[in-house]
Amino acid sequence: MSGGAKLPVRVAEVVQVNDLIKRFRFVTRDGSPMPAFSGGSHTVVEMDDHGTRRLNPYSIMSDPADSSGYEISVRRDDVGRGGSLYLHNHVTPGMEMVISHPVNLFPLDTRAKKYLMFAGGIGITPFLSQIAQLSHHGGRFELHYSARSRALGAYMDRLTAAHPDRVHCYFDEEDQRIDLPRILANQPIGTHLYVCGPKGMINWVLDTARAAGWPEPALHHEEFLAPPVGDAFTVQLAATGKTITVAPAQSLLEAIEAAGVDAPYLCRGGACGQCETRVIACDGTIQHNDHWLTDEDRAEGQKIMPCVSRFAGKHLSIDR
């Protein structure tokens, strides 16, 4: 079975954090401890949305030292494909669900002397578990967290109360901006930078740091992509001899699974590389939407990441 071992869980608690964000707590059904995880990990939540199977990755935001449950925070996306709406509208305490074991694609490099963190909006979630982990060991960090407004700055109160000298909050509505060049210039040698948030913010932070001479191995980012909506297309699965049609709001990976073909995956957000699939024939254009393949890979056209990428053209055949 692809996607690693599954965890059968029960929803223990659902909390409305603000107008857009709800927090969900998962515990094991038999009361045993949850598997250990490290700060920055995510879990893939499986949903049966009235017949449509959805699997979405969410960062685990709870304290890694708390083995009694995992907490995720989900921002409602009214124009998304529906995973966040399903969680917001249909998931209630007591429900039984299935989630994946934790996977960490955004781990703290424990060699660092200090962690410089930048969060945008719901991108705060991996930092919550990382900061909890660091707090147990007295690790140094500095968090710069920007949100649209005070009302939407989830967990800012909790963070600033616990770490008043380390957490800096910014609000778009009040025209507050992170003074990035000054912050980058003041970091001791051995600092590692972590950024999670909207794509524009990630690129801005990373590009500014690179231009200031920060080395690539000290730069870490995480961005889960929702599979983009697009035109329907047809794909031949060469290994199993099936031909499938991917619907506009469906990902290629979901279409493969719906056809009963077991395909590898972990993050389902274009980040981990697990679902990489060989392209056997391609007469058209692969729309690469992932963070995994290099520019050289894309130019060669021999690989596709079915979790987020699509196709337009006459014929695509992949090794699945």
Added chain:
Amino acid sequence: MSKTEFPPSIRSRPVYADLEPRPGRSHVAVADGEGAEAIVEMLDKAADRPAMLAALHILYAPGPNGTDQWDSLQALGAAQCFRAPTIPTLLPRLGRVVADAHMGTQFYLAGTEGLIGQAERDIMATGFPHAAIQKEHRGSTVRRMQCVHCKGITENVATDPFKCSHCGLWLFVRDHYSRRLAAFQGVNIDAEDKGEIPEPVVRFT
């Protein structure tokens, strides 16, 4: 002396490349012996040489073979230029420079493997990624060896095998390198047949 070509070996054996100027708010160059030439040549490639010199701190010691090119470095006009008589006297100064450094600093190491390895060890101990430290080998190829038996370090090893300067065992020079110890590993060569020690051959000059 020109750049060194090392024969292909196991993956553990460090490899080196030419120093290239990189953008940064400050620059720290550490060199010994012929490594001075690599610093001079790197500066020749700088897009904005005066700006780089104004933010450059050079630390230098003569090489284990006696090569002393201090004059060529001092003539560059870097913001700071420090000469130590030996590598062990250079390293405390480097420790102080690194402790005060900020991200955005670029590190350039050039010269013998003993100098490069120990400077890399001290810089990466701060959490700075070792892969982001530039290293160019120049000059003598003598090795800094750790005896895997007594853990003693013998500097400037020229022959293979060699006698451990601490426990006296005859050691075979391996290409197995420890970044953490900044040393190649020396393994007893007559452990199984006591006294069967090959004639030492000068392999490193």
